[in-house]
Amino acid sequence: MAAKNSSSLKDIAAKLGISIATVSRALQDNPAISKATRERVAQAAREMNYSKNFIADSLRSGQLPxxxxxxxxxxxxxxxxxxxxxxxxxxxxxxxxxxxxxxxxxxxxxxxxxxxxxxxxxxxxxxxxxxxxxxxxxxxxxxxxxxxxxxxxxxxxxxxxxxxxDSVEAAHRATRHLIEQGCRRIAILCGPNRLKMVTERKHGYIEALHDNRLLVRPEYVAYSDINTQAAMQATERLLSMPERPDAIIALNDTLLFAAMKAIKNKGLDMPDDVALIGFSDVEYAEYVSPSLSTIEDQxxxxxxxxxxxxxxxxxxxxxxxxxxxxxxxxxxxxxxxxx
CATH class of the missing domain: 3.40.50.2300 (Response regulator)
Known part of the structure; x- marks a missing residue:
């Protein structure tokens, strides 16, 4: 009759003074664990009559890998x-x-x-x-x-x-880029202000305007839920102003593509009527027309x-x-x- 499994990953970890996760990876022969440690764990497992039982080990340790x-x-x-x-x-x-x-x-x-x-x-x-x-x-x-x-x-x-x-620096750099293109009425299309990411990107935008002696216009700071319909409506409101923005920064890819659609629906040209740049890692931003300027978050x-x-x-x-x-x-x- 086979010997009873009398030990667990937790037992081996306690014996060797290492973590349960290290024992688990060592028994899987994970190369991230040193050869010496793998050999120590294997030896302890043999001495303690351990045999692999994934579910039982997880229940004993109280934690799944x-x-x-x-x-x-x-x-x-x-x-x-x-x-x-x-x-x-x-x-x-x-x-x-x-x-x-x-x-x-x-x-x-x-x-x-x-x-x-x-x-x-x-x-x-x-x-x-x-x-x-x-x-x-x-x-x-x-x-x-x-x-x-x-x-x-x-x-x-x-x-x-x-x-x-790096949200503050990225928004600052995007705003500077638009200013270098001759834009002076730069709007920002934000998600909900409760998100820390939104407040940081908005801070970078405002800082860049201040650094370049441009007026911060509250009506050019547009808030939207992060969904296409709400973002399109927010962009349409910006574009319907008597003195509409000549550039928009969109704070994520959902807002960016919604803004692009709203600008096109209005019959406006990008970038001559309204320049557009946004945060997005979407690969096809390069292949739409016009191709979209983006800040990639990696x-x-x-x-x-x-x-x-x-x-x-x-x-x-x-x-x-x-x-x-x-x-x-x-x-x-x-x-x-x-x-």
Whole structure:
């Protein structure tokens, strides 16, 4: 009769003074773990009569080798790219990924968090919804020592790790570019002001106007929910002003393409009537007519970085990390005025 499985990953980890995650990866012969450690773990497993039982080990340790991800728009190229970066890094470390979509709903986000808690995931990477103002559901995770890293959309507290774009500098640079093209009535199409990303990008825009001695006109700061219909309506209002803007900065790809559609519907030319630039990692921005000037957030790199930080937290590093990813400005036809 086969000997009874009398030990778990947790037992081996305790014996060797290393983390459960390290034991799990060592037993999978993961090259990220040193050969010496893999050999120590294998020897301990033999001595302790350990045999692999994924479900039992997960139940004993109270944690699955799974990372939960919550995003507001899983079908967009931006968040698909973020998720791709997360999955690649997670797989290299022996983790699977469960992705959940909040659909920009605060209540769905709360349900997503609760579901991932019930699944006993090892950690969570989240991008908050445009509705989220109460962060108590994330604070509850901290009390349970379940690590959380925010990606793309941060929350206004220093207690959590986050990976975000360099929003202030990027918006400042985009505004400067439009000023260099001769634009003087520059509008900005924003998402909800409660999002930290929105306030930072708006700050960069206002700073650039001040630096270039241009008047900040409140009527040129347009707020919209992050959906196509609302963004088109906000753009139409800008374009219907007696002194309409001669340039628009759109703060994400949904707003950018909605603004482009509204400008075309109005029969206006880009960039001569209205120059347009926006934040987007969408590849086909280069292939529409006119090709769209964009500020790329390097979304895949953001996902990779967020996952590495989360894995460090899972492995025992508690200190919050704030990582700023530089953006890349791609100047194309929609913002380059003919000279």
């Amino acid at each position: 799974v990372i939960g991800v919550i995003v507001p728009h899983a079908v967009t190229l931006f968040y698909s790219s973020v998720l791709d970066g997360i999955e690649q890094v997670a797989a290299q470390d022996g983790y699977a990924v469960i992705n959940m979509n909040s659909h920009e709903s605060y209540e769905e986000e709360r349900c997503n968090v609760r579901s991932l808690q019930n699944l006993h995931v090892a950690g969570i990477i989240a991008s908050v919804t445009q509705e989220t103002e109460d962060f108590s559901h994330f604070d509850a995770l901290a009390k349970e020592h379940l690590p959380v890293v925010f990606v793309a959309r941060d929350i206004p507290t220093r207690n959590y790790s986050s990976v975000t774009a 979304s895949r790199l953001m996902g990779e970085t967020a996952c590495r930080i989360l894995l460090n937290h899972i492995n025992g590093s508690p200190a919050p990390v704030k990582k700023i990813i530089p953006t890349i400005q791609r100047v194309r036809e929609s913002s380059c005025k003919k000279r």
